[in-house]
Amino acid sequence: MRRTRQAKEAVAQVLAILHDYLGLLHGLVSIIAAPQPRMLRVVAIHTSSRLVAKAAEEVRYRRGEGVMGHVLEHSESVMLERVSLAPRFLDRLALYDPESPFIAVPIKGPEDDTIGVLAAQPDGRKDVSLPERAHFLEIVANLLSQTVHLMAKLAGSRCTTSERDEPRGNVRTQHGIENMMIGSTPSMRRVFEQIRQVARWDSTVLVLGESGTGKELIASAIHCNSPRARCPLVRLNCSSLPETLLESELFGHEKGAFTGAVKQRKGRFEQADGGTLFLDEIGEISPTFQAKLLRVLQEGEFERVGGNQTVRVNVRIVAATNRDLESEVKKGNFREDLYYRLNVMPIQAPPLRERLADIPELARFLLDKLSAQQERSLDITDCAIEVLKKHHWPGNVRELENCLERSSIMSENGVITRNVLSLAGLDDGGSPSLADDGTLDDRERLIAALEQAGWVKAKAARLLGMTPRQVAYRIQTLNICMQKI
Numbered sequence: 001m002r003r004t005r006q007a008k009e010a011v012a013q014v015l016a017i018l019h020d021y022l023g024l025l026h027g028l029v030s031i032i033a034a035p036q037p038r039m040l041r042v043v044a045i046h047t048s049s050r051l052v053a054k055a056a057e058e059v060r061y062r063r064g065e066g067v068m069g070h071v072l073e074h075s076e077s078v079m080l081e082r083v084s085l086a087p088r089f090l091d092r093l094a095l096y097d098p099e100s101p102f103i104a105v106p107i108k109g110p111e112d113d114t115i116g117v118l119a120a121q122p123d124g125r126k127d128v129s130l131p132e133r134a135h136f137l138e139i140v141a142n143l144l145s146q147t148v149h150l151m152a153k154l155a156g157s158r159c160t161t162s163e164r165d166e167p168r169g170n171v172r173t174q175h176g177i178e179n180m181m182i183g184s185t186p187s188m189r190r191v192f193e194q195i196r197q198v199a200r201w202d203s204t205v206l207v208l209g210e211s212g213t214g215k216e217l218i219a220s221a222i223h224c225n226s227p228r229a230r231c232p233l234v235r236l237n238c239s240s241l242p243e244t245l246l247e248s249e250l251f252g253h254e255k256g257a258f259t260g261a262v263k264q265r266k267g268r269f270e271q272a273d274g275g276t277l278f279l280d281e282i283g284e285i286s287p288t289f290q291a292k293l294l295r296v297l298q299e300g301e302f303e304r305v306g307g308n309q310t311v312r313v314n315v316r317i318v319a320a321t322n323r324d325l326e327s328e329v330k331k332g333n334f335r336e337d338l339y340y341r342l343n344v345m346p347i348q349a350p351p352l353r354e355r356l357a358d359i360p361e362l363a364r365f366l367l368d369k370l371s372a373q374q375e376r377s378l379d380i381t382d383c384a385i386e387v388l389k390k391h392h393w394p395g396n397v398r399e400l401e402n403c404l405e406r407s408s409i410m411s412e413n414g415v416i417t418r419n420v421l422s423l424a425g426l427d428d429g430g431s432p433s434l435a436d437d438g439t440l441d442d443r444e445r446l447i448a449a450l451e452q453a454g455w456v457k458a459k460a461a462r463l464l465g466m467t468p469r470q471v472a473y474r475i476q477t478l479n480i481c482m483q484k485i
Contacts, residue, residue, distance in 0.1 A: 015044060028044070030059075031148055039063065040069065080101055105137045108141070196225065205344070206321070209322065223316075228274065250293075252267030261306065276315070279319045294338045383418045409424075410423045
């Protein structure tokens with residue numbers, strides 16, 4: 001612990017010097033997460049905000065995800081002329097100026113493998129070229145390499161001890177919020193913070209939100225980060241069963257309670273004893289069943305169908321609905337006392353159209369899942385990402401996932417382009433015009449030309465009425481990742 005603290009203090013001092021004297025602001029160092037070699041975690045950041053510093057401890061970047069993940073995967077420095085021009089940039093801490101440049105460089109280990117990333121935002125007011133600053137940061141990264149290697153080594157040994165001695169802590173590491181849910185917009189950060197706050201207690205949680213917004217994922221995150229994580233998480237969709245079967249499903253039944261009940265059966269409440277019961281679409285249950293459910297929530301006891309023996313359980317309830325329960329109470333469709341019993345800690349799952357900035361990160365996360373299922377590499381172009389960001393997404397994340405799966409099937413080579421999205425049924429509002437008519441910014445027009453030219457610079461130059469040298473320069477200054485299609 002002492003050596004780790006000393007190493008972090010040394011890194012923090014370097015970041016402070018970069019910030020205060022050299023115009024390299026908000027320096028950040030991340031290293032490979034010990035149990036997950038394909039993920040970066042932030043270990044040091046220079047900021048005056050304690051809230052940002054604390055939030056940084058929870059930040060993770062998967063290999064290939066965002067600018068930091070790109071540096072880890074390709075072991076190459078990245079220079080951005082302007083943060084706002086880079087769709088891959090993930091400002092999870094809301095710390096960096098979108099109109100200023102940004103640099104991230106790899107930190108190499110003793111075997112020349114990338115073990116971390118050093119990043120900072122150059123002060124745009126200082127008259128120093130971006131390549132010069134990037135070269136300077138690479139020198140600093142080399143000087144920090146031994147210290148960062150020590151931190152990674154100590155973190156690895158600490159992880160091994162934790163896995164052996166603290167099994168519950170290991171469960172929480174594997175099922176951390178950042179590993180289960182994707183998003184860095186303010187609305188999602190608010191959801192993450194609510195999950196962290198409520199997970200420690202046994203209070204009933206009501207998750208509100210449209211269909212497809214990830215309400216079940218929120219329930220899973222609450223359970224897996226709670227003291228009940230080692231006990232069962234039992235799920236039930238209340239809208240999928242009629243009232244008679246719903247009662248048996250939740251409370252269980254005795255042998256002979258009805259035709260077909262050939263033996264005693266425990267219900268979902270008993271199955272979840274000691275753990276968490278997730279009741280999805282709670283707004284769909286009938287008024288009669290609402291009264292029965294209210295008793296269980298108040299007393300923690302019930303009788304199985306066809307029985308008279310009282311069963312007591314210790315269950316944490318997480319309910320979810322896409323209905324406005326407050327309006328349903330006013331209309332008399334939902335019991336007021338049950339509503340207040342459920343609405344102890346409400347969490348609102350934001351619709352995808354209100355967090356479009358999360359789409360690049362979400363899309364690549366979902367493509368990683370599809371890559372594993374299809375056993376091939378999948379990628380998506382920046383132009384295709386821009387098309388996704390312009391869609392309204394009435395079906396939210398579920399619709400996005402279905403769209404990407406269709407598109408991956410339509411793509412022969414595994415690269416999802418604007419044209420592939422169109423073939424998959426997503427209206428992109430028309431293909432982009434390559435003429436400089438002011439409707440597209442320089443970056444999007446250049447990407448569209450490159451895609452149309454099969455990523456051949458000379459062909460793209462002819463389409464744009466430019467020289468190949470001009471195209472090459474813009475590719476570098478606009479930080480466009482060249483790819484083969």
